[in-house]
Structure formats: structure tokens, C-alpha cells
Amino acid sequence: xxxxxxxxxxxxxxxxxxxxxxxxxxxxxxxxxxxxxxxxxxxxxxxxxxxxxxxxxxxxxxxxxxxxxxxxxxxxxxxxxxxxxxxxxxxxxxxxxxxxxxxxxxxxxxxxxxxxxxxxxxxxxxxxxxxxxxxxxxxxxxxxxxxxxxxxxxxxxxxxxxxxxxxxxxxxxxxxxxxxxxxxxxxxxxxxxxxxxxxxxxxxxxxxxxxxxxxxxxxxxxxxxxxxxxxxxxxxxxxxxxxxxxxxxxxxxxxxxxxxxxxxxxxxxxxxxxxxxxxxxxxxxxxxxxxxxxxxxxxxxxxxxxxxxxxxxxxxxxxxxxxxxxxxxxxxxxxxxxxxxxxxxxxxxxxxxxxxxxxxxxxxxxxxxxxxxxxxxxxxxxxxxxxxxxxxxxxxxxxxxxxxxxxxxxxxxxxxxxxxxxxxxxxxxxxxxxxxxxxxxxxxxxxxxxxxxxxxxxxxxxxxxxxxxxxxxxxxxxxxxxxxxxxxxxxxxxxxxxxxxxxxxxxxxxxxxxxxxxxxxxxxxxxxxxxxxxxxxxxxxxxxxxxxxxxxxxxxxxxxxxxxxxxxxxxxxxxxxxxxxxxxxxxxxxxxxxxxxxxxxxxxxxxxxxxxxxxxxxxxxxxxxxxxxxxxxxxxxxxxxxxxxxxxxxxxxxxxxxxxxxxxxxxxxxxxxxxxxxxxxxxxxxxxxxxxxxxxxxxxxxxxxxxxxxxxxxxxxxxxxxxxxxxxxxxxxxxxxxxxxxxxxxxxxxxxxxxxxxxxxxxxxxxxxxxxxxxxxxxxxxxxxxxxxxxxxxxxxxxxxxxxxxxxxxxxxxxxxxxxxxxxxxxxxxxxxxxxxxxxxxxxxxxxxxxxxxxxxxxxxxxxxxxxxxxxxxxxxxxxxxxxxxxxxxxxxxxxxxxxxxxxxxxxxxxxxxxxxxxxxxxxxxxxxxxxxxxxxxxxxxxxxxxxxxxxxxxxxxxx
Numbered sequence: 033x034x035x036x037x038x039x040x041x042x043x044x045x046x047x048x049x050x051x052x053x054x055x056x057x058x059x060x061x062x063x064x065x066x067x068x069x070x071x072x073x074x075x076x077x078x079x080x081x082x083x084x085x086x087x088x089x090x091x092x093x094x095x096x097x098x099x100x101x102x103x104x105x106x107x108x109x110x111x112x113x114x115x116x117x118x119x120x121x122x123x124x125x126x127x128x129x130x131x132x133x134x135x136x137x138x139x140x141x142x143x144x145x146x147x148x149x150x151x152x153x154x155x156x157x158x159x160x161x162x163x164x165x166x167x168x169x170x171x172x173x174x175x176x177x178x179x180x181x182x183x184x185x186x187x188x189x190x191x192x193x194x195x196x197x198x199x200x201x202x203x204x205x206x207x208x209x210x211x212x213x214x215x216x217x218x219x220x221x222x223x224x225x226x227x228x229x230x231x232x233x234x235x236x237x238x239x240x241x242x243x244x245x246x247x248x249x250x251x252x253x254x255x256x257x258x259x260x261x262x263x264x265x266x267x268x269x270x271x272x273x274x275x276x277x278x279x280x281x282x283x284x285x286x287x288x289x290x291x292x293x294x295x296x297x298x299x300x301x302x303x304x305x306x307x308x309x310x311x312x313x314x315x316x317x318x319x320x321x322x323x324x325x326x327x328x329x330x331x332x333x334x335x336x337x338x339x340x341x342x343x344x345x346x347x348x349x350x351x352x353x354x355x356x357x358x359x360x361x362x363x364x365x366x367x368x369x370x371x372x373x374x375x376x377x378x379x380x381x382x383x384x385x386x387x388x389x390x391x392x393x394x395x396x397x398x399x400x401x402x403x404x405x406x407x408x409x410x411x412x413x414x415x416x417x418x419x420x421x422x423x424x425x426x427x428x429x430x431x432x433x434x435x436x437x438x439x440x441x442x443x444x445x446x447x448x449x450x451x452x453x454x455x456x457x458x459x460x461x462x463x464x465x466x467x468x469x470x471x472x473x474x475x476x477x478x479x480x481x482x483x484x485x486x487x488x489x490x491x492x493x494x495x496x497x498x499x500x501x502x503x504x505x506x507x508x509x510x511x512x513x514x515x516x517x518x519x520x521x522x523x524x525x526x527x528x529x530x531x532x533x534x535x536x537x538x539x540x541x542x543x544x545x546x547x548x549x550x551x552x553x554x555x556x557x558x559x560x561x562x563x564x565x566x567x568x569x570x571x572x573x574x575x576x577x578x579x580x581x582x583x584x585x586x587x588x589x590x591x592x593x594x595x596x597x598x599x600x601x602x603x604x605x606x607x608x609x610x611x612x613x614x615x616x617x618x619x620x621x622x623x624x625x626x627x628x629x630x631x632x633x634x635x636x637x638x639x640x641x642x643x644x645x646x647x648x649x650x651x652x653x654x655x656x657x658x659x660x661x662x663x664x665x666x667x668x669x670x671x672x673x674x675x676x677x678x679x680x681x682x683x684x685x686x687x688x689x690x691x692x693x694x695x696x697x698x699x700x701x702x703x704x705x706x707x708x709x710x711x712x713x714x715x716x717x718x719x720x721x722x723x724x725x726x727x728x729x730x731x732x733x734x735x736x737x738x739x740x741x742x743x744x745x746x747x748x749x750x751x752x753x754x755x756x757x758x759x760x761x762x763x764x765x766x767x768x769x770x771x772x773x774x775x776x777x778x779x780x781x782x783x784x785x786x787x788x789x790x791x792x793x794x795x796x797x798x799x800x801x802x803x804x805x806x807x808x809x810x811x812x813x814x815x816x817x818x819x820x821x822x823x824x825x826x827x828x829x830x831x832x833x834x835x836x837x838x839x840x841x842x843x844x845x846x847x848x849x850x851x852x853x854x855x856x857x858x859x860x861x862x863x864x865x866x867x868x869x870x871x872x873x874x875x876x877x878x879x880x881x882x883x884x885x886x887x888x889x890x891x892x893x894x895x896x897x898x899x900x901x902x903x904x905x906x907x908x909x910x911x912x913x914x915x916x917x918x919x920x921x922x923x924x925x926x927x928x929x930x931x932x933x934x935x936x937x938x939x940x941x942x943x944x945x946x947x948x949x950x951x952x953x954x955x956x957x958x959x960x961x962x963x964x965x966x967x968x969x970x971x972x973x974x975x976x977x978x979x980x981x982x983x984x985x986x987x988x989x990x991x992x
Contacts, residue, residue: 067097074105083109100129107142116149120182125175150182151206154213155190162194162218169193180211192216196255222253223277225261229287234265240323248287260318263287269296270325274316294327295351301335303359308337320359335359362807363869365389370440370471370491372714372726373480373677374667379757381473382716382726382747384800384814388470390495391870395904395915397942397953397985399463399517401439401470401492402456406938407900407917408472409863409877414893416968416977417546417559418588418604420457424474424487425816425859426881426894429825430969436486436767438477442493442578444612447484448634449706450655450688451772454484458563459584459606460492462536465507465519465989466567468495475816476765476796479728479745482681482710483768486794496569497530498523502949504992512983513559515540530571537564546589548975549932549965553597558589574617581609590973592640597974599641601650607635622669629662652693655772658686673718683708688771692778701785704771707735722751734768741766741791755804762798766791773824773848780836783846790850795819808868818857822850825887856884871913873904889969895934897922912945915955925967932976936964951989958982 074089087109094102107122123142131139155164157177164174166181167189174181177192185208191201197218204212227236227250234248240262246252248263256279264270268289275285301310303320310317310324311334317324320335326349336342340361347355364377366389371381378385386408398404402420405411412423414430422434434454439446447454470492477485498505498521507519519536542559567580585605591597612630619625638653665679688704712730719725726747733740745763752758769789777785800814829835829845837843859881866874879898883891899920906913917940924934942955958981965976 063096067093067099070096071102074102078105078109078112081112083112087113100126100131103129104139111142111146116146117182117184120146120150120152121174124180124182146182147211148209151185151208152180152182152211153188153190153204153206154178154180154211155192156213156215157192157194158215158217159194159197162192162197162216165191165193190214190216192218194218196221221256221279223256223279224282225252225254225275225277226282226284227252227261227287228284229289231265231268231289234263234268234287234289237262237264240325260316260322261285263289265289268292269327272317272324274318292327294329296325296327297349297351298354299324299326299331299333299347299349300354300356301333301359302357303335303337303343303361305337305340305361308335308359308361310335333357335361337361340364360807363867365867366469368471368473368491369443369493370473370477370489372716372728373443373665373679380724380749382728382745382749382759383477383761384474384759384798386472386474388472389870390468392873392902392904393464393467393470394951394953395871395913395942395944396902396917396940397915397944397955397987399985400457401460401464401490404464404470405456405472405490407875407877407902407919409861409900410474410859410879410898411472412895412898412921414966414968415457415979416966416972417590418586418592418972419453419459422454422456422490423894425818425879426857426883426896427487427818427890428893429887429890430893430972431826435484435770438481438485438489440481440489440491441580441610443491443628444578444610444630445481445484445661446608448608448632448657449659449683449685450634450636450657450690450770452484452767452770453634455606455608458538458561459582459586459608461582462538462563462565463507463509463517463519465505465536466494466521466534467492469493475761475798476743476745476763476794478741478743478765479730479763480712480714482708482730482732482743483741483766483791486765486767486792494567494569495532496571497525497532498991502991505989506992507987507989509985509987511540511985513540513542513980515985517987525571528573530569532567532569534565534567536566538562542587543589543980547978548590548597548973550976552975553591555589555591555598558587558598558600558602560587561585574615576614576616577612578614579609579611581607583607590975590977592972592974595640595642599643601639601641603639605635605637605639607633609633624667626665626667627663628665629660631658631660633658653691654693655688655690657688657771659688660684660686675716677714677716679712681708681710681712690772690776692776701775701777704775706771709733724749732766732768737768737791739791741768741793757802757804759800760798761796761800764793764795766793767824769824769848780845781838782836782843784836786848789824789848790822792820792822792824792850794821809866810864812861812863812865814861816857816859816861818855818859820855820857823855824848824850851887853885855886855890857886858882869906871904871906871910873902875902876900892925892967895921895924907945911947912943915942915944916940932965932967934964934966936962936979938962949991951991953985953987956982956984 070093077086110119341364343359435452477489509517523532563584714728798816836845863877961982
């Protein structure tokens with residue numbers, strides 16, 4: 033009846049399809065609605081004989097919701113257009129669907145009707161399921177065998193391909209109305225494994241219970257790829273061999289089974305990751321899940337997989353019994369070295385520690401160390417358009433120059449010896465492309481590192497190579513404020529040697545205008561910045577070498593130190609470089625010796641314009657330092673539960689020069705030298721499986737200081753219950769006065785030298801407790817108390833008779849001095865961290881601090897409340913990632929509202945990913961375009977310093 037209906041009415045085909053459609057399951061989503069509309073439009077076009085338009089609508093409907101009814105209508109349209117080959121193909125595809133008997137008969141009749149009009153080829157293959165191509169493979173597959181194709185009459189080439197088999201082809205001559213059969217055999221692609229060895233006749237299988245593939249000696253023809261061969265022979269211990277079968281090549285494999293002298297048992301190894309590598313006693317034994325037959329006794333079992341922490345445990349094999357081992361593989365952050373000068377897990381580090389992983393560095397697109405630390409618990413930033421200052425736990429006094437945070441580059445101190453400055457932005461490096469991870473260790477670190485490790489230690493760990501399969505990496509980036517960046521790295525390595533060389537440069541013209549307060553002066557331009565870095569790293573066995581030279585120039589728009597507002601030429605220039613050699617080797621199973629020697633240099637120039645365009649009225653401050661350091665360290669494993677680290681370190685400052693040159697001042701401030709010898713020790717005890725103790729101390733002897741700083745640190749790490757981790761830390765740190773604080777002057781115009789200062793000290797009491805809600809989700813709370821004594825600050829002398837200035841305008845002198853009282857801080861922190869994998873992260877933190885007996889400028893430089901959230905989410909299979917970071921800082925100046933208080937909510941967003949050998953990042957900082965400013969000292973700026981609004985950054989990296 034349906035066939036009669038279709039012959040009688042041109043609308044028959046779509047009526048049939050509509051009937052079939054209503055008989056199928058209803059789809060309630062938007063795609064189904066759109067598909068219905070497209071279907072109706074196709075029916076309307078068909079009824080008016082507009083078959084091309086009907087085809088367009090039917091194809092749209094099918095793409096939205098694949099449906100056999102639409103296929104039928106597409107075939108009828110092609111038939112009506114006289115395109116019989118295409119019509120036949122769609123009828124034929126439709127016949128493969130599960131159709132009702134009456135509909136199947138209608139489709140079959142349509143095929144029979146078209147047969148006299150088309151030339152057919154019937155392609156079958158052995159095995160089935162091969163992709164079928166006609167004439168050229170690049171035209172796309174015509175389906176999978178068995179397949180009947182309608183083609184134009186004449187000669188055609190038929191090609192078939194199937195993964196794991198050699199492609200094959202044939203040529204056929206087709207005539208209209210005839211069907212030509214083509215039957216092709218596909219040859220399996222194999223490789224040969226030439227197995228030799230002893231004992232002869234040993235059985236070879238590809239799984240312990242599988243069929244015998246052959247007997248030694250044998251030439252096995254196997255499909256290419258990695259697999260495990262199990263070899264057994266009576267009276268011998270079985271063996272497992274991990275092989276990689278070459279494609280159409282020969283792999284020699286020599287097997288040797290030891291005569292079995294001891295009974296054996298079986299170990300069944302499973303894991304939450306299939307395909308994880310299994311090793312027994314250091315030798316490959318297969319992939320999970322697997323069964324390993326081993327001699328009785330104790331063995332070391334290792335299970336590892338990509339992106340997760342390996343599991344290593346001991347198993348005891350009992351003769352003729354089966355031991356089941358399930359390895360739970362989970363993601364864990366990289367180990368940390370800065371907390372104890374040896375690699376430790378974060379939970380074992382004797383301090384509150386955070387590690388920023390390489391995945392975070394790439395996904396969030398941080399360009400500087402300061403940007404990376406902005407979201408770390410307890411840290412905040414201050415940018416006065418000259419330098420970026422790191423604040424930690426409520427302390428970042430104006431002009432501090434990061435002297436109270438020790439910044440390391442792979443263990444090498446980057447703080448200079450002239451002003452103690454720690455570099456944190458483009459004055460440290462052009463970007464973070466060379467960085468593998470960043471270790472953040474809170475609290476006093478002088479017990480290991482001496483001066484400057486006051487509030488914390490930050491270790492920037494660079495990468496050592498690009499990988500075995502890559503030789504060059506080139507990065508280009510553009511961003512807001514007219515910034516451009518180029519970074520090129522090349523490396524070479526083998527198991528014993530490696531070399532990595534890198535060059536990078538950046539340039540930015542900065543903000544077009546800078547308003548110093550509201551109301552306040554507006555400065556046009558004068559915010560440009562340039563930086564360049566060159567570095568080389570080399571490793572030869574136990575010896576490693578690193579050298580780095582970095583330079584940076586920054587225009588200063590804030591009119592510091594009374595310079596003319598908006599005048600050209602006020603800028604700072606910094607150069608920092610070092611070369612270091614390290615040698616580390618184990619002396620025995622229990623002793624490891626480390627030696628280190630380095631040559632460092634730093635150069636600084638500050639140009640200050642005091643008379644507009646008159647260069648003759650420009651003052652220049654400069655500081656130059658060269659120094660040598662050497663260190664010897666011995667790590668002794670006194671027992672399985674006790675490790676002792678002892679070391680001696682020396683430093684000799686070859687020269688430290690500083691000058692102040694200008695119209696009124698033209699004198700060198702002299703050359704200073706200083707030598708330093710330090711000894712330190714760190715004893716780490718595991719008193720109980722759930723309790724560890726770390727006790728360290730250091731003594732520093734300076735040639736020009738009367739005091740002898742002794743800095744101890746005690747850390748107790750305990751697990752009061754299975755999911756809990758508690759760290760108690762009591763420590764002391766110091767900061768020795770630097771040459772700038774001791775001897776800088778400007779010929780008594782504004783400042784005189786202090787000449788005598790005592791080291792400032794801090795005593796810290798800290799407790800941190802973490803609770804694991806799951807293996808991936810951790811909640812952390814912490815509290816701390818700091819007591820700071822003899823803090824060195826720049827003060828105004830209170831003498832009744834002014835000693836500075838000129839005869840016509842005498843003033844009181846500025847001078848560095850030790851404060852007499854104690855500055856106290858109490859703080860509390862909380863954090864939540866969830867990271868089940870490399871590219872999936874939620875990190876939330878909150879910090880609170882209150883200060884007592886602190887100077888007004890110290891109080892006004894730090895927010896009481898800090899909150900931060902970082903989110904990282906993979907898209908699809910993880911080749912694309914979405915990252916966002918939000919930070920909130922409360923007002924820094926109590927009682928002042930508005931933009932100048934420093935209160936701000938900052939949101940950043942980025943998209944990154946990998947496409948083959950290309951890596952990309954696109955991000956926006958300060959997405960909400962929050963307007964805020966920092967009130968800094970009058971010396972540093974003529975008014976509150978505005979912070980940058982919304983900025984963007986685009987970066988593309990190619991590896992070759």
C-alpha cells in the first residue's frame with residue numbers, strides 16, 4: 033500500500049518518512065526541534081520539485097539527529113536529480129539499518145530499480161572492516177567492507193586499508209547495469225622476534241595462561257608494539273621480558289632462565305590505572321593487571337603510571353600461594369628541596385610549604401615570580417612602578433626591596449650583597465619559561481641559609497632540558513601596555529650529559545598615563561621597561577654548571593625622591609649575574625657529598641632628574657658588587673630513621689662600591705669588603721611511624737659585625753590520626769645590615785651613613801594542621817606569632833641641631849637605625865586544596881594578620897585580610913585547559929576608603945593547551961578592570977601609585 037501511495041503521489045516519500053519518524057522515539061532536546069524544522073523544509077521543497085533545496089534541508093536534519101527516514105529522502109532526492117550513483121549509495125546504506133519488513137522491501141525495490149542505471153562494484157576483504165577508497169585515498173573513505181559502491185562506468189582503482197595490515201589495491205573496469213565483485217586479502221603487518229637462549233624448549237607465551245607461541249629457540253612473528261613475553265620451563269624460574277616489536281623488522285631477544293632452586297608463588301598485581309608499569313626488584317615485570325611468578329621470600333614491587341605518584345612496597349611471596357596487591361596510584365605535588373636542602377615530599381618538609389607545579393605555571397600563564405606568588409596563601413604584592421615587592425604574613429614595609437625574603441635560583445641565593453635586594457618581577461627574569469617549579473617555604477629559614485631568610489625562602493627551580501625528543505623551543509608573546517617577548521631555548525642530552533642554552537628579551541612601553549592620586553599630577557608615558565636574559569646549564573655526570581646574566585631597565589613615572597614630575601630620564605637599571613659549579617656524589621650507601629662554588633655580580637644605577645629637561649641636573653646613584661661563595665655539605669644516613677646534614681659555607685665580597693653623582697654631589701662613597709664563614713647542621717629523626725623531629729641551627733661569623741648570630745629551628749611533624757598532619761615549628765632568623773644601610777650618604781644633603789647597626793631578628797611560633805577529607809581533598813588551618821627585634825628602618829634624626837642640607841636650608845638627616853622595641857604579629861590562615869590530576873585543581877585560601885608595636889608605614893603597607901581562589905579545569909582529553917584566579921585584599925590604610933586604600937578584587941582568566949608541538953596561552957589579568965592604588969612613602973612617589981587595569985597576554989610556543 034505504501035509503494036502504491038508513493039507511485040500515486042509525489043509526496044509519498046516524505047509521507048512514508050514522516051510515518052516512520054513518528055513511530056520512532058521522541059527527542060525533546062533542541063537538536064531534535066531544529067532537525068524537525070529542517071525535515072519539514074525539505075519536504076516542502078521536495079513537494080515543489082526543488083530537489084537541490086530539499087537535499088540541503090535533509091542533510092541539515094541528518095547532521096542534527098541522524099535518522100534512517102532522512103536517509104531515505106536523501107536517496108529519493110538524488111534519484112530525482114538523476115544522480116543515480118549517489119542515490120544507490122544511500123539506498124544501500126539504508127538497507128543496512130534495522131528496518132521493518134515492508135520498508136526494507138521498498139528500499140530493495142529502489143535498489144533494483146537503479147541497478148540498470150549504475151555500474152556496481154562489490155568489495156569484500158579478509159578480514160572485514162577495512163576502509164574502502166576509490167581512485168585516491170585523499171578523497172576519503174567510501175565506507176568499510178563489505179561494501180557495494182555505485183560508480184561511473186570505466187576503469188577505477190579500489191584501495192583498502194586497515195590498521196595493523198598492509199594496504200592493498202586493484203583495478204576494475206565497470207559497465208552500467210553490471211556488478212563486479214572484488215575480494216581482497218589484507219596481509220597482517222608483523223615484526224620478527226628472534227628468541228635465543230636457555231634452556232632450549234622453554235615455552236613462550238604472551239600471557240601466563242595463554243597459548244604457547246613457540247619454544248626456545250624460535251622466530252616469532254608478532255604484531256608491532258610493546259608487549260610482555262612469559263617464558264617458562266620445568267625446573268627453572270619463569271621469566272618475563274618487556275619487548276617493543278618493530279614493524280617489519282627483527283628484534284633479537286636472549287632469554288636465560290635460572291635453574292629453580294627455591295619454591296615459587298604468584299603475585300597478582302592490579303591498580304586503579306590499567307597499563308601501569310610493574311617492576312619487581314628493579315626489573316620490568318609487565319603492565320597492570322598482571323600475574324608475576326616469583327621465588328619465595330621478600331621482593332620490592334613498584335607500580336607507576338604517568339601523572340601520578342608511583343607506589344613502592346615490599347611483598348612476601350609464599351610457596352604455592354597467591355598474593356594479591358592492589359596499587360592505588362594518586363597525583364601528588366613535586367618534592368621540595370628548599371626546606372632542608374634535600375628532596376622531600378611536601379608533607380615531610382619541616383615547614384609550611386607550597387609547591388607551584390609546572391602544570392600551574394603553564395596553565396595560568398604567570399610571567400613573573402611575583403605574579404605566580406600572588407595567589408599563594410599569605411602572600412601579597414606591592415608595585416610602585418619601580419620594583420615589585422613581596423609581602424608575606426602582614427609584612428612589606430615601603431622600600432624594603434624584598435630584603436627579608438630569600439629568593440633562590442635552584443638553591444643559589446639571588447639577593448645581592450649591596451642592598452640585600454631580592455628580585456621578583458622582570459628584574460629576576462624575562463619570563464618563567466625556563467622554570468620547572470616554584471617552592472615556597474614559609475617561616476624562618478636562617479638555620480640553613482643565614483641572612484635574609486627572615487619570613488620565608490622561595491626557590492625557583494629551572495628545567496634542565498627540553499626532553500630527549502626535542503632540541504629547540506621558541507616562544508613569542510604580545511600583550512597589553514605594548515609588551516612583546518621572545519624566548520628561545522635549545523638543549524641536548526643523553527643519560528650522562530646535558531646542555532641547555534637560553535636567550536630571552538622583552539619590551540613594554542607601559543601605561544600611557546599615570547595619575548598620582550586623585551586629585552594629583554598626571555604623568556604621560558615614562559613607564560617603559562626592557563629586560564634580557566641569557567643562561568646556560570650543563571651537566572656531566574655528577575658535575576653541573578650554570579651561568580646566568582640578566583639586565584633590566586625601567587622608566588619611573590612616580591617622581592621619587594623629589595624629582596621633577598613628568599621629566600624624562602628618571603629610571604633605574606639593574607644587572608644580576610652568576611656562574612656556579614656544583615658537584616654531588618654518593619660516597620657510600622649512607623653518605624652523600626655536595627660541593628658548590630660560585631662567582632656573583634650585581635650592578636645598579638638610578639638616574640634622578642631634578643630639573644626637567646636639564647640633564648646637567650640629573651643625579652646618579654650606583655651600586656656595584658662582586659663576591660665569591662663556596663659551600664661543602666655532607667648528608668649522612670646514620671640509621672634508617674636518622675639523617676644528619678652538616679655544612680660549612682663561606683663568602684668573600686671582592687668589592688662593594690656605591691656612588692652618588694650629581695650637580696651637588698660628586699663623590700665615591702668608598703669600596704667596602706666583607707667576609708663571612710658559616711656552619712650549620714640539620715638532624716632529622718623519625719621517632720615513630722607517625723612522628724618526626726627536625727632540629728637545625730646555624731652560626732654566622734661576619735668580619736665587620738660584633739655580634740655572632742645563632743639561628744635554631746625546631747620542627748615536629750606528626751600524624752595524630754590517619755587523615756591528619758600537624759606541623760609545629762619554632763625558629764629564629766636574622767638579617768644582617770647591608771652595605772647600603774651602613775654606608776650610604778649623599779654628602780649630608782639628606783642622609784648620613786649609619787656605620788654601626790645590629791642584625792635584626794625574628795622569632796616565629798607556628799602550628800599548621802591539615803586534614804584529608806579524601807585522598808585528593810585537603811583542608812589546612814594554621815596560626816603563627818612573630819616577634820621582630822631591632823628592625824632596621826630609615827628614620828629622621830631627632831637632634832635639635834640640623835646636620836644635613838645646606839647652610840641656607842639646614843635639615844635633619846635621614847639615617848638607618850635599629851628600632852628599640854619589638855614588633856609583634858599574630859596571624860591565622862586556612863586553605864582548601866583539591867587536585868585529583870595534573871590539570872584539575874581547586875585551591876582556596878584565606879589569611880588574617882594583626883600587628884602590634886609596628887610603625888605606621890608598616891601597618892599601612894599590609895592588608896589585614898587576604899583571600900585567593902585558583903581553579904584549573906581540563907577540557908576534553910586535557911589538551912586544552914581553562915584557568916582562573918581571583919584574589920581579594922582588604923584596605924591597607926585603616927580608615928581610608930576608595931581606590932587609594934589598596935582594597936581590590938582581582939580576577940584573571942586564561943585558556944591554554946597543546947596542539948602537537950605547539951603550546952599556546954591566552955589570558956586576561958584584572959578581568960573586572962578594578963581601579964585601585966597603593967599609598968607609598970613620599971620618597972618613593974609624589975602620590976598614591978595606581979595599579980594596572982585590565983591587561984591581556986597572548987603567547988605561542990613551538991618545540992622542534
